[in-house]
Amino acid sequence: MSDLIPNAPEPIKKAPVKISKLVGVKGMNDLLPPDSYIWEKLERSLIGLAKTYGYQNIRTPILEHTGVFLRGIGEVTDIVEKEMYSFEDRLNGEQLTLRPEGTAAVVRACVENNLLYDGPRRLYYIGPMFRHERPQRGRYRQFHQFGIEALGFAGPEIDAEIILMCQRLWDDLGISGLRLEINSLGNESERLAHRQALVTYFESNISLLDEDSVRRLKLNPLRILDTKNPSMQELVELAPQLINFLGEESLAHFEQLQQILKANNIVFKINPRLVRGLDYYNLTVFEWITDQLGAQGTVAGGGRYDPLIERMGGKPAPACGWAMGIERIVELMKEQGLTDEQTTQCDVYVVHSGGKTIIPAMVGAEVLRSAGVDVMVHASPDGKVSSFKSQMKKADASGALFALIIGENELEANSFLLKDLRRSGNQSSYPMEELLDQVIDAIVSEND
Structure with a gap:
């Protein structure tokens, strides 16, 4: 702009605004996986x-x-x-x-x-x-x-x-x-009798009480027995016991x-x-x-x-x-070592080649979920189709028992591949209409 208008002032360059990172309130913690x-x-x-x-x-x-x-x-x-x-x-x-x-x-x-x-x-x-x-x-x-x-x-x-x-x-x-x-x-009358005995006892030892205990002496002497002050433990041990009242x-x-x-x-x-x-x-x-x-x-x-x-x-x-x-x-x-971490996010991880294969992948996933199967469908972080190699790595990392694969060839043949990720590593092709039966049978067999 200064090149087009004679004597125009140079534009002011603003320093980038630094956005501070927001943090949680101290002592109010996030609960994160795992x-x-x-x-x-x-x-x-x-x-x-x-x-x-x-x-x-x-x-x-x-x-x-x-x-x-x-x-x-x-x-x-x-x-x-x-x-x-x-x-x-x-x-x-x-x-x-x-x-x-x-x-x-x-x-x-x-x-x-x-x-x-x-x-x-x-x-x-x-x-x-x-x-x-x-x-x-x-x-x-x-x-x-x-x-x-x-x-x-x-x-x-x-x-x-x-x-x-x-x-x-x-x-x-x-x-x-x-x-x-x-x-x-x-009950109340028994506690009142005990309370009076406590007041008498602690008043006779008032020089040994800390500030909190002196304040509680008239208001709620029973709370003195709950003190965590180490210097008062012997005094508390010798105090009148409620059970005797x-x-x-x-x-x-x-x-x-x-x-x-x-x-x-x-x-x-x-x-x-x-x-x-x-x-x-x-x-x-x-x-x-x-x-x-x-x-x-x-x-x-x-x-x-x-x-x-x-x-x-x-x-x-x-x-x-x-x-x-x-x-x-x-x-x-x-x-005590009783917290086994979750390693399995789903039972089946659906791998696809994008384009027209996304629709049967999503439909098949919903069919399986309706039958109680936990299913993750691969979604690319950048919106582009991930390679099969990349998707299979994600499938393995998810802890899924099986990868359900729908590529261009499967779409044409109205079929799917089912790959065992945990035992044999074998994969087999099945007609799409057998999706539910084959996956359920495979999961049952895997858990036997």
């Missing part, structure tokens, strides 16, 4: 476990009113005080929170929808939870839980049932080395639970310091613990929470349940 295959396998096991015991799926929103967790979890807990992702909805001023755990949300849904109107419910959930804590091995800011909730059942047999479910899961997955710890928190009914509940576990050959240890981290528990509490994942050794835990349904605005009803972190179980499976 790990996603391990997760799918675990999720299938979990859902199958729930169905084995007659539990039905419930799904709640990841966003709840903040009050659901303030009331359900308890204000004097690490979750509420330090870890919740809470914010004000700028459209209507509502206080909302990304769910940090599943039980309070499930109970809210049951109360709101009157789910117990016709009797008790066995429910399970699976999905993401959110806590603002320091990311560490198997513990992330977005993490995933599977949980069991048995609502409306008062007897110790349901406490035992949900513990037996855990043991069955470990057996099904092949996980070893977990230990079960159980305790009883009794249990009445006849609570002791009978705890004793029958133990009898059922023993009858099913479940090995457990009674831990009088086991209190769990949430306010809503009573009577039975339990944890499954490992030494293979560092300092945070609990992989699943739960217990009975009879007061929660009434606390959430429903008619009084007993309840119990447990939850496990899926990330932690996956880490444990990896640690």
Whole structure:
């Protein structure tokens, strides 16, 4: 342009704009293949476990009113005080929170929808939870839980049932080395008597308490027993034990639970310091613990929470349940070599020569898929027809049992080639009308 117009200024050359790479939020990780295959396998096991015991799926929103967790979890807990992702909805001023755990949300849904109107419910959930804590091995800011909730059942047999479910899961997955710890928190009056004894004991040793424990002393002294501060362990060990305050009914509940576990050959240890981290528990509490994942050794835990349904605005009803972190179980499976990676993306890989062969390739693939066969049709990354050699490499890399080949010659003869990729390497030609029968027979024969 400056050559055509006299005295025209030279065009300004703009520096190329550097586009920064976007990254995920710290502690909220992507799930990528092949790990996603391990997760799918675990999720299938979990859902199958729930169905084995007659539990039905419930799904709640990841966003709840903040009050659901303030009331359900308890204000004097690490979750509420330090870890919740809470914010004000700028459209209507509502206080909302990304769910940090599943039980309070499930109970809210049951109360709101009157789910117990016709009797008790066995429910399970699976999905993401959110806590603002320091990311560490198997513990992330977005993490995933599977949980069991048995609502409306008062007897110790349901406490035992949900513990037996855990043991069955470990057996099904092949996980070893977990230990079960159980305790009883009794009922409200027993906990109040124990609470007063704890306050008296810790007040007489207040100089030995850390800052968190001093704060909890008046609000929730039971939580002091859950401290991870090494310098306080001896003090906690000598504190009054709740089991010594249990009445006849609570002791009978705890004793029958133990009898059922023993009858099913479940090995457990009674831990009088086991209190769990949430306010809503009573009577039975339990944890499954490992030494293979560092300092945070609990992989699943739960217990009975009879007061929660009434606390959430429903008619009084007993309840119990447990939850496990899926990330932690996956880490444990990896640690124990139980995570065989997926090597097969499909049963049949369709190879074609482009042009008119694409249509029979796509039609044949859909016929096979309708019969339950997993099929991948070759697609070129650049839109051009790939060579047969290149396509066969892709077919082999896919882990497919067979390559189904449709070239120009096959199109003319209305036929296809079927090549065995895993055993003999042989290939045979068949009429197109025999496609389904020949492929199904070949897969069955391959798996025999």
